[in-house]
Amino acid sequence: MPAHKSTREVGTHCPYCALQCAMTLQITDRPDGAGPAHPEITVQGAEFPTNRGRLCRKGSTAAELLGSRQDRLRSPLVAETDDAGERGFREASWAEALDHIADRLRSIQAAHGLDAVGVFGSGSLTNEKTYALGKFARVALGTAQIDYNGRFCMSSAAKASTEVFGLDRGLPFPLTDLDAACTILLLGSNVADTMPPFVQHLEGARSKGGLIVVDPRRSTTAELTAEGAGFHVAPAPGGDLVLLLALANVVFEEGYSDQGYLAQRVRGTEEFRRSAAAWWPERAQAATGVGADQIRFIARRLGSAAVRARHGGDPVFILTGRGVEQHRDGTDTARAAISLALILGLPGGRGGYGTLTGQGNGQGGRELGQKSDQLPGLRSITSPTDRAHIAEVWGVAPESIPGPGTPATQLLHTMGTRSEEGPEGIRALLVHGSNVAVSAPDSSRVLENLRSLDLLVVADFFLSETAAEADVVLPVLQWAEEEGTMTSLEGRLLRRRRAVDPPPSCRSELWIFAELARRLGTPTGFPTDPAEVFEEIRRATAGASADYSAMSWKLLDTGHAGYWPHPATGDPSADTGGPGGPELTSTGEPIIGTPRMFTSRFAHPDGRAALRGIRPRGQAAPGAAELTFTTGRLMEHYQSGNQTRRVPALDAAHPQVTVQVHPATARQFGLTEHGVAVVENAQGALTAKVVLDAGIRADTIFSPFHFGGRGAANLLTRGLTDPDSKMPEFKNTPVRIRPATALEAPA
């Protein structure tokens, strides 16, 4: 039979960030040969409200990682040590690998208790896998010890939103609402690099001269404020909270606060006002490095825009990103940003506050039950009614559901160790969709602890730095090989579709959970069909804050734009629809659920937003001859780089870790462009190529966190966490810097 090519198209979304750009995969199946099919896949951006047909470099090259590449994990691997003492992996059958894992889990739990086994999830997993992971941990393993990498990402903003608004949806409005803005205050987010198609939604504010970017670097996003498009202020890392309080202080004192709105919709205003009053602009200078004149200027710009918005003018938005949230005071900082939006009277109609979720399913990931203190639907694991509801859905007794577990950093920094004072660390860890050896703070400690575990199981599709340490590695599916749903940064449910066949011996996590649960004595309750899991999610979230109960795959597959909450029962006059039929998205999909929240009430029982006083705590400050080290992302890479470092075009663009240094600082410390520097402190030492940039603060240096080994930025960060969210301090670490010696510089 003559070989023939056939081309088909599959509509799906990008595997990477929370913008979830729509894309069309054109798949040309090659004629069957002897080996597995190697379809030719091209990626095109598709029309969609968030990306409007555009893609960044990461998205447009995403398909290069599909198929049976040499480096793809294609079989379970079991670690073994040869006669020479060298550690290596051998391929194993699924039955052998799973039997081995189940045996070890059983014996570890028998010896050390159920909580001796930890589970680590990810904001990259689909909603269905996230939900199943949480259920697997709490029902099949019976452990409280589950948390996920969103603890390093969204936990501060999530905590702050929950506290102030009463619930946590990253953007409580459709992203396209930003288009009409006259002023956008963007704090600690470099969207022009991290989610480039997002920049289209800043265009409106830029054209009105109203994009205000707060970043210690003149980032690509900060550069968007040039030529009259807005303003850039560069506080020292750790100064964001005081800057926000100082802005609030000026807003109050110069009469820009919305008294009527505050009286009707907010409680605790006075307490917040008193705490902001301690930060008059001149005093705030000394804590932020930002001039009093700039503070007044920005406050007045925001204030006058908010006053205009009150009288029918264009909306005003305040957005935060990881730059201000990944701190020891990240929750307070996000609370201050929300508080500022509230005193200006913005949320619920005249703009508002939003946090820009990072990971692909960073929103679904933080609401469907893999967080140490949460049950599906943003339910609280300590609430008796929430526990009772989930227990019924799971068919277990409420008291059998474990209580709150240990948050991520604490889990990773205590695992495999025994301390005199605290509780014993876990002895076994199952990792799904995360590369903690690179992404967690103080990574050398994490690596050491990983090695001291009795059992480490890692499910991934490439051998990440974490998988390399595992006792058992399980090969799983990539984005275009699986079905499921994701919830994007605007709380919209999206379908992820299977476009190509996975390599033959790769398996879905859903199947792995079912197989392990069966071996551990829980034969039912772990369906392997994601559609079936979604039906259970609907029941589990019914009546909860993040209510998915009226959503369905069918509605999503027939072109509906579903925003949670979308309760199956309840108030029919909720924010949806209207006399003219359902609202349509900018690309014409009918909207279901709740695109805009808080239009008439906030999610606390009394309907009001809850403000409190905020008092900044002492910060880690560099001493003499030290600099402040901060971390972040590059355009070309994603997270720990386990995927993007394997794409040739992305790797070529930024193949190794760099450290960005101000030219004057470089001269002071004897560094030269493209030379190699050693950045060090008590935690460790990072070796990085020097890049000079006059746009960064002279007292601050920056490295991306996408690299492993001696280039891991987290070699320097420390296990200091926010008391409320348990977010680690990633962005403000005192360090020293010096030129590398010939021995230290990589060839």
Next chain:
Amino acid sequence: MSQRIPHLLVLGFGPVAARLIDELLGEVTAGRLRLTVIGAETDPAYQRIRIGDVSVGRIRPADLALTDLESLRAAGVEVRTAVCATEIDREHRRVTLDDGGALSYDRLVLATGAEPMTPSFEVESRRGGSIDAEVRPSGLPEGVLALREMGDALRLAEVVRRGEPVIVLGGGVLGVEAALAIAEVGAPVTLVHRGNVPMSRQIDTDAGMLLRRELIHAGVQIRAAADITTVIAESGSLCAVRTPLGEKLPASLLVTCIGVRARDQLAAAAGLPTRWGVLTDRECRSVTDPLIYAIGDCATVEGKVSAGLITPGWEHAATAARVLREDLELEQALERDASGAPVDLEARTGLDVILLKSHTLNVACAGSTDVDPWDPESPTVSTWSDPKGGQYLRIVAEADRLLGFVAVGMPRSAAELAMHAGRGTLPVTDRTALLAAEHATREAQLGPQDVLCRCAGTTLAQVQEAAACASTVEEIGAACRAGTGCGTCHVRIEKLLSAEAAEQAPKAVHA
């Protein structure tokens, strides 16, 4: 320790006491500590340092409130205002009050602050324009006040609103701030000070010269190297003042800002050692009585006399709260890292920073800048001076330590240096990097190998090549993917396309 709940008595209810109470409030709520605070003023704690803004009507007194009496009382704190302590009986651990009452204590915190020094003037009393026979040699006339309490600010506000002349005596920070604020709202004001330039104790002469000029620009009349010897009263109210040279300046109000003195008389009377304040160790405990603490302007902590700034006072409050927790065996607010090990984030101690509060003029300084740059023994001195441009910057440093700085009219540099001075660090040894921050805008110039479209990674050269046979942004995108991502580069691509078109057009004519 017994089950008895310890009683902490705080004398003084200013911003420093408020901070201490805030730090310990959780212990009071939890029933582990009894706390009583005694305030001499009728108002509870407010941001005293900002009453200048009230005095020109820029903010309301309510904007300065630091505490809410109701919520403090609801939390279990006993608050007593408009009461003064008259005696400390250390032997019986009792404090006598001027309302006849007395309170016992387990620990006593003195946060009594400072009081303004009162100058002595000759008083010329007039009635109906001629000198009054009945000269009152003692009491000053109505209209002389020190800007220290809320009542003073409200009286000044009244005069400023009516546009009547005000004289400020004293060229320190307080006097300069007050005079400048009055001028900023357009009211007539004269600053009378002793040195050749204002703030001569804090800043070097050149900075002072610029400050003087900026004050005059702002509308402040200045009498330098002057003083006030006589106040002239008409019918018991101030109408003018006279300088030693005999100049008579009309005045409805005279604000005296000639310095403050620690309120340590009670402590001294009780036999506690004092020197410009109650002498304490670094933990804010009296050097002789471990049951008594002193914080804020009434304390001389480890030999360091208070400069009247709020930040060190709040640091005292935080220190005292931490030590009191240990002392009284209360819950420790100890921070632990993720592995469970205790964390001690050592506060960096640097210089006390003075940040002038003004809406129009930016002045910041710390340490000493009155150094001869040509003296070989001097530390490093860097000066930028542009008097006509209204800018002056001087940085004095030794190795990697900042010894002092002053910045006038340079807000970015002021903010950077203020932050570093507080930490005791230097921003960068190359001072020109600081100057650059004063106008930090730039536009990148692309070379052919520079990436024009960052999303697609397309270089300028690649786009130029594509532009040769393309006329729209979309066509460029189809040819080389440039412009298909965030769209930021569309403007650049369009510029390039029109340049290309312009270049090709004349060629066509020549052909």
